Amino acid sequence: MYQEPSSHRIDPVTGDLSASTSCYEKRLTDLEGIYLDSKAFSQALIEHADTIVYRVNERRPQQSAGDLVFGTTYMKPGRVGDEFYVTRGHIHATANRPEVYVGAGGKGLMLMESPEGEVRILELLPHLAVYVPPIWVHRAVNVGAEPLVMSFFYPSDAGQDYGIIERSGGMAVRIVADGNGWKAVPNPTYRTRTAEDVARVMASTDGAFS
Ligand code: ZN
Secondary structure, three states: OOOOOOOOOEEOOOEEEEOOOEEEEHHHHHHHOOOOOOOHHHHHHHOOOOOOEEEEEEEEOOOOOOOOEEEEEEEEEOOOEEEOOOOEEEEEEOOOOOEEEEEEEOOOEEEEEEOOOOOOEEOOOOOOOEEEEEOOOOEEOOOOOOOOOEHHHHHHHHOOOOOHHHHHOOOOOOEEEEEEEEEEEOOOOOOOOOOOHHHHHHHHHHHHOO
C-alpha cells in the first residue's frame, strides 16, 4: 500500500537519471517556429535536422494530486542565428502549479513571463535552485558553451500547456548572444495577451497552491 522510497543519480554531463520511467527528446526539426531567424533555422535544418536540442528524463510515481513528477533536462549548447537554444516552454495546464529547477551542469537561464507579459530571468547554475511560482510561463535557455543539465520537480497534477507561447507569437523577450555573454531583447513577433486571454489563464487554476 505504500510506494517504495527511491534514490536517483543525476549525471551532470549527460543528464541521465537512474531509474527514470520515461524519456522524450526534441530535435531541431521539432522546434520549427520557435526561433525568430527563420532563414538561419532553415539552414540549421539542412545541416543538422536530427540534432537533439534537448532530452527530458522523468520519473512519474503516480498521477494522483499531491505526488511529484521529477526528472532531468539535458540541453545542447547552440544557437539559431544569434538566438540561444531554448526549450519549447509552457505554463502549467493547471496554471497555479509551481516548479523547482536545480542546476547540475552548464550555464543557463530560466526565462519566465506572467500572463500580462512581465518578464523575469534567473540564472540556472550548478547547485542553484530556481523557484518558478504558480502562473508563470517558463522556458530554459542554454547560454553556455557546455551542455546545460538541470533537475526539475513539479506537482503531478500540473500538466503542460505548450500552446500559450505559440498563441502570443513567442515570449516577450528573446535571449541572444552579446559578445561572449547574452542579452534579452524585445521579441518583435510577440503579441500581448488580451484581457480575455489572461482571464482564460486565471480560469485554469484551482484552489490548491495559490
Ligand atoms: Zn513546468
